Amino acid sequence: MPPLPPPTCVPPSDLLTFPPSLIPLFTPYLPTPPSPSHPLPFLTLTFATSLDSALSLGPGLRTVLSGPASKAMTHFLRSRHAAILIGVNTTLADDPSLNCRLPSPSGTHTHPRPIILDPRARWRPTPDAKVLALARAGHGLAPFVLVAEGTAVDAGVRDVVEGHGGRYIAVAVGEGGRFAWRNVLGVLQGEGLESVMVEGGGEEVVDAVVLTVAPTWVERGRAAARVEGGRWIPLGEDVVLCGRLKKD
Numbered sequence: 033m034p035p036l037p038p039p040t041c042v043p044p045s046d047l048l049t050f051p052p053s054l055i056p057l058f059t060p061y062l063p064t065p066p067s068p069s070h071p072l073p074f075l076t077l078t079f080a081t082s083l084d085s086a087l088s089l090g091p092g093l094r095t096v097l098s099g100p101a102s103k104a105m106t107h108f109l110r111s112r113h114a115a116i117l118i119g120v121n122t123t124l125a126d127d128p129s130l131n132c133r134l135p136s137p138s139g140t141h142t143h144p145r146p147i148i149l150d151p152r153a154r155w156r157p158t159p160d161a162k163v164l165a166l167a168r169a170g171h172g173l174a175p176f177v178l179v180a181e182g183t184a185v186d187a188g189v190r191d192v193v194e195g196h197g198g199r200y201i202a203v204a205v206g207e208g209g210r211f212a213w214r215n216v217l218g219v220l221q222g223e224g225l226e227s228v229m230v231e232g233g234g235e236e237v238v239d240a241v242v243l244t245v246a247p248t249w250v251e252r253g254r255a256a257a258r259v260e261g262g263r264w265i266p267l268g269e270d271v272v273l274c275g276r277l278k279k280d
């Protein structure tokens with residue numbers, strides 16, 4: 033494969049808009065650099081959930097819960113984190129892009145490094161996988177895939193990922209074949225990645241949370257009902273949603 037182009041801004045048709053006036057709201061929760069008292073990468077837990085706590089319509093179904101404004105907010109977070117981490121089921125279900133789709137004033141872009149937790153090497157991408165196609169075009173970075181020590185990775189699959197600038201990294205697993213989150217953060221630290229946004233998981237090492245709640249209920253396979261024109265009212269440390277229900 034020819035050398036990869038330098039990361040650039042994504043094509044204008046893919047761009048999202050995040051108003052600069054909103055940045056101060058999120059600034060207190062953005063990553064801080066590692067310090068002697070907090071040497072591991074900063075971990076932000078972020079995901080979007082429905083009112084009935086669903087992340088998607090069902091296993092293997094890519095589901096849009098976030099509206100355009102909160103989606104743009106997560107891309108602002110992507111612009112401020114060195115890495116973005118997902119599990120292999122999400123990779124298989126969503127064929128995600130995992131790049132940053134906000135305009136970049138300088139024309140060059142710092143996309144987050146995608147990290148995929150795939151202990152048993154179940155992801156078998158072709159060059160058509162979105163995350164690889166974007167890396168090839170210079171509109172994102174190829175992923176680092178964390179596999180369990182001793183797991184054999186198909187040579188052809190490894191070539192595809194590494195040919196796009198990605199890597200396979202072997203990590204020790206504990207009982208149940210899972211990585212300890214501190215080990216995952218240790219790997220990222222070793223790769224010079226100082227902050228990571230995790231789309232679900234990592235509870236024991238979380239530094240900040242930025243969660244989106246979409247005013248909708250889902251039932252297996254379909255969006256069931258939505259609150260329209262609702263209002264979220266902060267009351268103490270809770271937030272109360274008032275609205276009228278629009279049924280399908």
Ligand SMILES: NC(=O)C1=CN([C@@H]2O[C@H](COP(=O)(O)OP(=O)(O)OC[C@H]3O[C@@H](n4cnc5c(N)ncnc54)[C@H](O)[C@@H]3O)[C@@H](O)[C@H]2O)C=CC1
Binds near residue numbers: 091152209212
């Ligand atoms: N609404 C949202 O913000 C998000 C929605 N999703 C949705 O969630 C669904 C997938 O979620 P899940 O099934 O929970 O799967 P997942 O994407 O978290 O993948 C689970 C798999 O990842 C690996 N994994 C996760 N943690 C690990 C650890 N500590 N050590 C080793 N391996 C680990 C294992 O292979 C595990 O089977 C998809 O439908 C996706 O669209 C996913 C992320 C965000």
Ligand SMILES: Nc1nc(O)c(N)c(N[C@@H]2O[C@H](COP(=O)(O)O)[C@@H](O)[C@H]2O)n1
Binds near residue numbers: 122131
């Ligand atoms: N913030 C948010 N809102 C939703 O409604 C979602 N479904 C997700 N999903 C996560 O974002 C990834 C998709 O990213 P790309 O748009 O393909 O870059 C997906 O894989 C989930 O991790 N997030």
